[in-house]
Amino acid sequence: MLHIGCHLSVSQGFLHMGEEALSIGADTFQFFTRNPRGGSVRPLDTDDMAALNRLMAEHHFAPILAHAPYTLNGCSKTEKTRIFAREAMADDLRRLEYLDHCRYNFHPGSHVGQGAETGIDFIADMLNTCMFKGQKTTVLLETMAGKGTEVGRNFEEIAAIIEKVELQDNIGVCLDTCHVFDGGYDIVHHLDDVLTQFDTRIGLSRLKAIHINDSKNELGSHKDRHEKIGEGHIGIEAFTQIINHPALRQLPFYLETPNELPGYAHEISLLRSLYKE
Template sequence: MKVGAHVSISGSRVSSDEETPPYNDIRNAVHRQRAFGGNCGQIFTTSPQVWAQPEISEAAAAGFREETETQLEGPWVIHSAYLVNLCTPKEDLRRKSKESMQAELDAAAKLGVPYVNVHLGAHTGAGVEGGLDNAAGVIDDLDVPDDVRILIESDAGSGTKLGGEFEHLAGIIDRTETDIGICIDTAHTLVAGNDLTTPEAVDETIGRFNDEVGLEYLEYIHLNDSKHDVGTHKDEHAHIGEGHIGEDGMRAIVNHPDLRDLPFALETPTEDGRGFAWNIEKVKELHEA
């Protein structure tokens, strides 16, 4: 099973054979992932709360690639900055979003990471069709490196944010000339109005996704339980099996024949004395060999 967590790259890494760089070291992600019991996962390359360019030394990138190959099953996915809004009608935000995405795509190529994950963002008055047109325009303006694929993440669907409906995900695939994929977040999918609480509900939701979007586009899953119920559009993650999806739903998801071989990355909370290690172990318990 390919399961891991969204881990931090924070902190410098001291080495005897090179100068320690004055920024975070990407190699920290590998040993943190192993410490949590994961074998794949997700990272930010820089702070997601500001417009910042990834700063990754050649030595750190080479070390990350080597340690990933020898110590993890992979694959990694890079999560774009939270500020990125592909759907925006605002030219300045569009420009900044494009520049940020290009930097992440270039970092992915440097690190040997096959995916960059991004939310569609909010159309802020442009409307659903206009927002999807805007997003496709940004994506097609990017220079996507070989062996890197953009993944559009499903959203909780609050306000004018797009991606909460399968129709939005199909719409962006139809509009862009770029070979993009999809990352489904289970908590987002639930609160956007899709039942995942029983094996029957999981089957029905996956069937609708296949009919409307196509399972051939699904590349990664953010595996999160939810503190809020179906259709509430409230994005707050819970420990695996202890939210509104529950153990029955989570067991059905991680063992579903159309999903079980995909990589799962957890974005579960650290609270109640439990964190990523507890949640990864819980997923492994639910997964049937």
């Protein structure tokens, strides 16, 4: 079975997101833990979260994905920004303990001229500060397109962060199809080779989620501009191979394409039609 969902707004609550997911044929979804361009967060409502847990169990949801805000930059050269990142991540992870089968995804951040090695050290330190023994949530590093001074622009940088994390059982990766394509990994013509590289450098056992997005830009552009499925430079044929690949087909897929709810419903239906049971 293809496990697929899209990005939904938490503004109306957790149970509402679960109901919205079901209404468009999804069996999972992604949401921002707090204002994606700021840091404000909804009041904690454990009853609402428990109601979502019951709905997900009843309808056999795949793991859902909590996305950290874009403002979270644990490797910034500015100490104030790094402090915010640590405080936001620590708070997010405490809150997510109330949700069942939830993973936490974040962009590693930008080193802003300090160099990737320094950025990697800062990110690992943040993770080791915020993660705690016994936590339910697996934290996922997202693969990045490599624009500017982003850390995580290749599999080697992701692996270098993971190697420094103390709680190895709670760390994994979310692969973004647009990001890796824009980052220079040819998932259109050489998907097997890309996955072999991932396995060699990181390990496929670390791969826990896929952001499934087409790209407005060509291979290796380092631009990070998402496109609707089949309307970009990755294309339908490649996505058919991706969702059916033996190493990927059982993973949850999350759409982050430029869509409203009806558009997501269309893409979910399209991808389900391409999935080989």
